[in-house]
Every structure is written in structure tokens, then in C-alpha cells.
Amino acid sequence: MNEEKLIVETRDLCKNFGPTVALDHVSIKIYRGQITGLIGENGSGKSTITSILSGMQPPTSGEMFFKGKPHKPSSMIEGAKLGIGMIVQEQGTVPGISIAENIFLGSENKFGRVFINKAAMVKEAQKALDAIGFTGVDAGAPIESLNMQDRKLVEIAKTVYEDPEVLVVDETTTALSQKGRDIIYGIMRKMRDEDKAVIFISHDLEELMETCDTLTVLRDGVLITTLSKEEMDEDVIKRCMVGREMTGDYYRSDFSQPVSDEVVLKVDNITSGFGMLMNFSMELHKGEILGIGGLSHCGMHELGKALFGEMKLLEGEVVDTRTGDKVNSARGALLKGYGYVSKDRDKEALVLTASIADNILAAGYDKLQKGLFLLPGDTKKYVNGLVDELSIKCASPAQDVQYLSGGNKQKVVFAKWVGRNCDILVLDCPTRGVDIGVKAAMYQLIDRMRRDGKSIVMISEELTELIGMCDRLLVLKDGQLAGEFTHAGGMNENQIIDVMI
Amino acid sequence: MKKVIALLLALVMVFALCACTPKDPNVGPASNPGTETTPGGEQPGGEENPPAANVPLDGSWPEETVKIGVEAFDTTDESFMGVMEYFDYLGDYFNVEFIVSEALNAPEDEFAFIDNCAAAGCKGIFGYYNIAGAEAIKHCTSQGMYYWGNEQYYPDVADDPLYVGTYTFKDMSDENGKNGDYMAGYELGYAMASAGLKHIAMCNGGAVIGVQMFLDRQAGVLDGIAAAQAEGSETRFDPATDIVEGFPGDSYFAKQAEILAGDYDGMVTTFDAFTWFQPIIDSGKDFKVGAIGTVSDSYKAFVDNGTVISLVYDCGEVVFGSVFADLVNAATGHADLTRGADGKALLNHTQRWVLSSAEDFNAVYEKHITDGEYYITAEEMAQVLGGVNPDATVDDVMALFDMSLEDALSK
Amino acid sequence: MKAKKIGKNIVMTLALPVIVYLFFFILCNATGHAGFGVGADLTTIIYNAVFAGLVAQAMAINLTTGRFDYAIGAELMLATIVGGNIAKNLGWGPAGLLLFVVAIAVALGLISGLVYVILGLPPMVISVGMAMIYEAIGYMYNDAKGIKAIGSPMLVFSRTANSLILTVIVLAVLVVIYDYTKIGYNRRALQGGQKIAVDVGIKEKNNAVYCYVIAGFMMGLAGCVYLSRNGVIAPDTGLGSSSYFMSAFLPMFIGGIFGKYSSYPIAIFMGAVVQAIITSGLQKMGVPNSVQTVINGAIVCLFLIYDSNSYKLVEVQMFKEKLAQAKAARRQTAAQ
The missing domain is CATH 3.40.50.2300 (Response regulator)
Structure with missing residues (x-):
């Protein structure tokens, strides 16, 4: 590689959080005119590198060089001034102010030191939006006029407006619509073509292989390898990430067994109050994994909520055919043996500031209750059993959930329902933001539940996992059923995509 | 283990609190008397106090400071401040100190203030204001402090030896007199x-x-x-x-x-x-x-x-002068001077002045504000205190504060 | 399009006061209480609106960023007592009153703000403490006599014309501060997303101090108006000074709801007008004081209920459209 193009270099970068080693002597080089991908399981240290680079936190030891000079930013603000722009997953926009004000948050001085020239700000913001190809919005409008995915684009516009020389995109794409993804891919390519550097962090292998010029794999804080475009191969990358051969049974293997005819749940022509879902009917069989796929706004997440009695239905009903009762409240669903894993894990599935034990117990009180009391011995046994069974990595079940990694958080959510021994599980994006190792474990768990006769509805935006796991797949488009696929009839990715779009 | 220790600690605290609560309502700073206060009878305190004829009025008597708590509803109220100024003036002549409450708006504030006064060693409470009614008075006397004030509860507490009196504007000969x-x-x-x-x-x-x-x-x-x-x-x-x-x-x-x-x-x-x-x-x-x-x-x-x-x-020294006389008499062993002929606490008859001309107003204004003087002087006050004047009688006390506007202006 | 939007904004801004005014006007006339809302009534409405409006501005600037400032009542009391007495003794007239009271109120606001920023304790705790300190100073100052300036020529700020001029100037300044300066801009950013705003370099502490200073300024003006109207202010103790900001809540809530049509300070003032009309109207009809308190409480509740449930109205409409859409889709499928 042409060393003149070197823009960022780290030498023996280390970062410890107490006894945990997040980065272990990582030396990496980032070049201009390239999109450098970073991949690794959760906790492998990829976000730690970029957060140190941007000034969010200092390294424990090691050196950094930016444009040949030692680089020690004391804050993100300083990092941004030097020319390192970051688009991160969680940051977000500020509600209550306009789009333009969000774009120039913290840099209002451009438009006056005391008095702000509002018109000029809106005009400039409009330019910033146009520059990333996000058109058709009024920069003076309140940020609330945009949906969550479009608000992400406002953040991107803000970062790009500052014209960074190094752009870090950290797992942003999962929060974006297809339109947003296209915009961000476009920005990355454009920056590369302008001879700037891009660092792209993602869980999505396919996306990385398609976009990146080189791909660096990290594992447990150690740089494993850097692959050039030609060397990128899915199996190789996975092997590097996990540090072992992935077993063949990544997904389930036995699709030969016929699914029982017994219908456990029936959805009769429902139209939801929110989202796209309308005129939708389906049946769920005992011992079946039913996949629900589609683009992110096709109404499938609303369907998940509807199955658990959590969605306002304007028409139609969800019926538990075993009892003949309607499912119209979460409490009712829970008592009938339903479980629900929400897509929005941190907000809807967990109490982040509560302990692992309390989170797991939350769905199990009625099972453990003896008269008016919960006996400490019972709860301890219950929680510890589940922590062991799902191998949740934690110091103790008393630890707060918020400090767990994404994969472990998801395991806690699963533990809630596994503990209740649910008969019907609705899983909305069960492997979202989860690293490969945990993913495999999840798939095995789901398959085991199926074999135990449980019925599972698996809603996912990842086609491969749907194809790999489901007996039957329903594809939604604009809120309505667009197609049905079975393994027997063949599940072809191209066919499915045709139906989706 | 930690829980057990916490429980034990809590138990200890509960017992300690119980132990601190006085069992005997008469145990308190002012240990008066089971002594029956016979109306106009001999003076039980006469021997304990020094012969009084030569008591100097320089703030050195009584030997032990008499502390009196004052219940107020608005400490910035001018009428109230007028009364307190008069007591301040008396403070130059007698060793008496007043502790004023904050603005009391709730019964619990009132009870808390009474408790604080007891803790601070007050001998008595002046009820300029009262929210909890007779309960507040009983709360005060049960802690061994004297109480003065609040005519409307008089029938409930008049027999309490620690309740020392109040004022009244009633014509005592009229059964249905209004307050x-x-x-x-x-x-x-x-x-x-x-x-x-x-x-x-x-x-x-x-x-x-x-x-x-x-x-x-x-x-x-x-x-x-x-x-x-x-x-x-x-x-x-x-x-x-x-x-x-x-x-x-x-x-x-x-x-x-x-x-x-x-x-x-x-x-x-x-x-x-x-x-x-x-x-x-x-x-x-x-x-x-x-x-x-x-x-x-x-x-x-x-x-x-x-x-x-x-x-x-309400001229401060006329209407509320008896507060000072009654509470100080009681606190210095002359409780007999606070009992009427029927053995009940004193109803000090006093007069409220109606100023209906600028002339009357200005006469009082000059006396109080221009000259800084009072219609009842410290010397006159001393004459009705048993500890200073052993010859003082209940009738002297009653007579001093029953002063009409005409009497005052002609003084 | 733009003209239409401006028109709508003006209508929405003025609608509530006008409706409430007409409501009471008709009700009073129908129940035989003629003369509502004119003459002396109007003077009172304007005074009450101006006073409550100023206090509500002071309260809102901090409360909307999560800082409940309990000390503003005590700031008003202390600044007016001290500043008023200085102006009275120097004989500087209305200008002196305004100058000293506002300057002292601003200084007290600054002290509150600095104490908050330096100690970093919860605002409620700090401000209760500051209120007690200010009250104690007010009580010690001038032998607890407060200020009595009855009949003084400096008391001009409650006259209708003057108080309206004052209001217009204050609103203009506030609108500029809220919508066109870095202070207002940063305040809104901090209000919406404290952490994000701080991460991009907005100085939360500086902004908090500015807000406290502006709140002090407003309370100083409110003090001048109050003193002009009543001629006396007595020191309070035991947090009694909180009574000065008790009328600020309804205007603030109304301001929060209608702010999007004009500007937050203007909407707050409209809220104060609404409150003053309601008070005056109930008074006119001879509603007993205790019942008025109940009604006022109920109105605050109603506004809060509306505020936190107004989205449901939108939802109902949304559901209707959705259902129609679903039916249309069904017809279409059936037709195929």
C-alpha cells in the first residue's frame, strides 16, 4: 500500500476497563481513498478503537498518529475539529428543535456569536441535506416531523457537513431504512473517491464485503487479520472472528419432518391501528417455526406485537385455538403461555437499570409465588438455573443488565420466556445486534424448543436466517400478505426478494 | 447477616425512643407543683425567693432566665411586632427571654414548636396564635410548661394548674358575653x-x-x-x-x-x-x-x-401585658397570682381601643413611636410580680391591664 | 401557503384568550352580572396577566430544562424590599425602582445559578435552600418591616398602559433570546437532549447560569409591578415566598401547548391572560373563593390531561384513515 496515503496509524494501542482487556496491542493503519471495514464479535474491540480515535475516551497505552502527527484528542469535539467524524448507532438527535438546529448543534457560532441568523442557518442546513442526497425535507421543520430512520440521516448530514477527513460509520446501518442505507453507502464511496478515509463497522458480513476495500478482523481485543478485497471470503472471515470452524449446523438441518396439523394460534383478518399491517390472516401450527419476512416497514413488527396482544387492532382478531380465547392483552397472552421478544430490546424487553435476576424474574412471579411470598431460595434457583442454561456471561445475576453486551442482553430476554416454558414464542429480530457466537447458540435454542413441541413465530429482516430456520415463511409487503414459502416447495432467496419488493 | 444487624439496630432505636418519652407529664423544666394553688392563699414560693423589696430592675432578676415560647402566625404582622417590641423593652429590666416560632400553618408545626420549646428549657408558652386548640395547650402543659392564651378554649383548660390565663374583653357580668x-x-x-x-x-x-x-x-x-x-x-x-x-x-x-x-x-x-x-x-x-x-x-x-x-x-402592653405578668409569676413560684377566686386560671379583663379620630391616633403614635414609651412601664409591671413585690395580689394583676383608651390618654 | 400558515398561527395564538373572554362575557351577562371585562375588570385582568405572565416566564425558563427553581418567589420579595427601599430613600422615582429592584434580582438569580452549578446538587434542594436564605435576609433587613411605599410617585408600573408597554418589551426581548440567540438555542437543545447537546460541546453550566439570571430579571420586573399595584411587600418566612409563583403554573402549561403557534414566551403570556380572565370572571359571578380554587385546580388538571392525551385525537383520525385504506385494499383484492 502506498504509504503516502496513510492517514491514521495506531501503534500498540491498549485499553483496559478494570481487569477487562478491550484492546490488546492493536496496530492498525488506515489509508486515504479506501473504505476500511472493521468486524468482530461484540466485545472484540472494534468500537473501542474508533472511540479512542475520535476522542471519546483515552487509550490506556500506545500511540496514535493522525496525518503523521501524534494524535491525542481530549474530547469528541476536539476529534471532530481535527477532522474525524463519527456516525454512531446510539447518539441520536435532539427533540424539540428544528432539523437545521440539530445539524448545527454545538456549532451555532457559525451564524453569530450572540444572535443567531436563523434564515442563514436553515439555508445552510438545506445545503447539508442536499449534499447527502436527502431531499424533499424542509430544514426549518421540527425534527419530530421525521421518522426515526430519517432522523439518523440528519445526523449523517451533520457529520458530513463538517467535512471530515476520516469518517467513522459505527453500526449505523441497522438503524436505517433501505433508502438511508443507499445514502450512506453513497457517502462512503464518494468520500473514498475524494481521497478521504472511511472506517466502516458492521455486523453484516454481506454489507461489509460489498462495500469495503479492506477488512480488518478483531477478536477479544486482538487484531487477527486484515484482508484485501480479493481475500474476502465469508467462511474465512467467520473463522477468523470466532477463532474456530463454524459447525455445519449453524442453522437447523432437519426440514424433513412434517409439521403437526394442530393449529395453536389463528390470526383472522387483522388491521392494526399503527404501522402498515392490514387484512392479515395466518395460522400457526404446533411445533412449527413460522418465519415472517419483509422490508422493515412492511408491518411485520406490528404483527409481532399483535400476536402478543400488545397492538391496537381496528379489525379482526387473534385467537388462541387451544382455548378459543381472544388474545387481546399482553397479560392474557402471558398467562396463556405466550412469550414475546421485542425488536427494541433496550426499551421494550428489558429494564436496563435492574439486575439480571430481576429481569428474568419479571415474567416468572406467578410461577414462583407461594401464597403471598417469593422465597429467596426459589428465585435464586430459578435465576441461576437459567443463567447456566443459557450461559449468560456475567459476574453475578445481581449485576445490572445495562452493562451486558448485546448478545448477553438478548440471552436475558430469552431466559425470561425459557423460564416460563412458553408454548408459543414470538421472536421479533431475535439476533439483532448479536455476535455470531451468540447467534449460533440462539439458533440451537430455538431449534431445541421447536423439537420440544413449541410453536415459534420468527420475525426477521435477515433473509438467510429465515430460510435457515423456518418451516414456513410468510412475506409481507405494505402490510399485507405477499407470498408464502415452504421448505417443501422450495425457499429461493431471489424468489422471496421478488415478492418483498 | 447484614439484615439481622439492621433489624437489631432498628429495634435498639425503637427502644431508645420509647425510653426517652417522658412518662410523667409533670416532669419538665418548670417543676411546679403538685402544690395546690389556693386562691389568694399563702405564698409557697415566698421562701425560695430572695426577699424581694430590693430586687434591682436591671435584667438580673429572676436569677435563672425565664424562657417563653411565642406561637405566631405571621411574624411580620405589625400588631404582633408591636407586642414583641414591648417584651423587648421589658427584657431590659427583667431576665426574661422570648423564643418566637416561625409562621405556623399546621397543627404539626405547632406541636413541633412546643416540643422544641420544651427541649430549649422554656418555662412557658404564649399562645398568640393557636391552631390545634385545646390539644395544643394540653400538649404544652403535659410537658410541664405553662400556657397563656386563647380565650375560646378557656373552659376546657381553666382547671389545669399549668394553664395560667388569658385575656378577655367580655363583660364578666354578662353570661353570654362574646369574645x-x-x-x-x-x-x-x-x-x-x-x-x-x-x-x-x-x-x-x-x-x-x-x-x-x-x-x-x-x-x-x-x-x-x-x-x-x-x-x-x-x-x-x-x-x-x-x-x-x-x-x-x-x-x-x-x-x-x-x-x-x-x-x-x-x-x-x-x-x-x-x-x-x-x-x-x-x-x-x-x-x-x-x-x-x-x-x-x-x-x-x-x-x-x-x-x-x-x-x-390592641395596644400591645395593655392587651398582652398580662402574658408577661402571668407567665413570669408562675415561673418564679408565684402561681397563686395566676388563679382567680374560683381556683381557675385568670381571665384578665382588658380593653380594646377604637381610634376614631386622628387626634386619638396621634396621641398613641407620639407615646409609642415618637417617644418610645409605654402605657404600662416596667416599674408598674414589677409591682404585680410576686417575686419583686411580695405584696402583689391577684387583684393588682387584674387591675393593671384593664385600661381604657381614656385612662391611657389621661395618664 | 406561507401567509396561510401565519394566519393560522395568529388565530391559534389568540384563540384561547378570545374564546375564554367571550365565554365569560356571555356567561356574566346571562347571569345578570353586567360589565364583565371592561373598565376596572379589564385593569385587573391586565395587571394579573402581566404579573403572572412575568413570573411564569421566570419559572418556565428553568423548569423546562428540568430545574425547578423554588427561590424565584424569594428573589422577588428580597429584591423588591431591598431595591425598593434604596430607590425610595434616594428618591430616584420609577427609574430608580426599576434599576435597583431588577439589578438586585439579577444578582440573586446569578447567585442561585452559580450555587447550583458549583455545588451540582439537585436544583430543588438548592433552590429551597436559597429561598430560605433569601427569606432570612429579607426578614433581617430593615427590622422585618419589608417595604411600604404606598403613595410613592415611583409606583407607576401597574398602570395599564405602562404594564402593557413593559410586557411588549419583555416579550420582544424574550422572543429574541429564545428564538434568535445562542442562549435560547442551546437551552432548547439541552431541554431536548441534555447528553447529546453536552457531547457536542454545548456548555450546560453556562447556559444554566444564563437561565437563572434571566429568571431573576423577570422576577425583578414582576416585583416592580407587584409593588406598584399593592404598595407594600412584607418579608416571608418558612418558604411563604412560594405564594408569588403559585399563579405561574397554568400559564406555563398553556404556553407549552400553544407555543408551537407563536413563540413560547408569547404563549405563556396568553396563558396568563386566560388565567386572569378566568379569575376575574369567576369573581364577577360571585363564585366563592374556595370554589374558585377548586375550579382553578380543575383547569390545570384539564390542561395536563389534554396535554398528555392530545395525541389520541390524532390517533382516532389515523385509525379511521387506516381502516378505510384496509377496506379499499380488500375491495381491490376482491375485484381482481
């Missing part, structure tokens, strides 16, 4: 309705929220007006439309504006009238005010210019 607040309202209402005004309004203060003092005053005002009307006064007053309720606030000011804009030419208030003066000036009207208030700078200009034509005035 002081009623009389203040009555005299004010009567005076205003007899002043030749066409249409008057009234501010009823705390009556709207059921404060007894204001209910009594309001009843008095209404009866006073009615009495004047019966005697031929043509002053109009309709309780349905002419009452400004409550204390200054949004709706109070709204009603005030309506009255100043209407055909009214005067008003009576059962508390001070300051919030009216500026609006009256702004309205440019000839508007008369009658109030229950005090002789102070705030009223002077408006008495002089004829706005305030009637002021019911």
Missing part, C-alpha cells in the same frame, strides 16, 4: 356603619377557610352594622355581594378592583388594610377604611389624610 374578636369586629362594624357612608364592603380574611378568629370578627362586623342600621344608619351592606374573601391574591385583588370601581365609598377589614391604600390612591376616590390594626407609620399618613376613619387597636 374579643367578636367585639373587635362589632365595634368596627358599628363605627363604620355610623360614619354616614353610603355603601360599604368588607374583607373577611381567614373566615372563608374557617379560621375561628376571623369567623368571630366577621360575625361581629355583621352584628355591628346591623345594630347601627337599627339605630337609623342608612349605610348599605349586603353580605351576599359585598364581601372580599380571603387574603390578598388574584381573586382578592379582582374583587377589590370591582369594589373600587363600584358605588362603594368605604370598607371594613378584619385584618390590616395595607393592600388597599395604593389601589385607593390609584382610583382617585374618596374612600374610607376601617380596620383592625396597629398604631404605626403605615397607618399614620392614611389616618391623617382621613382615609382610615376607624382603627380597632
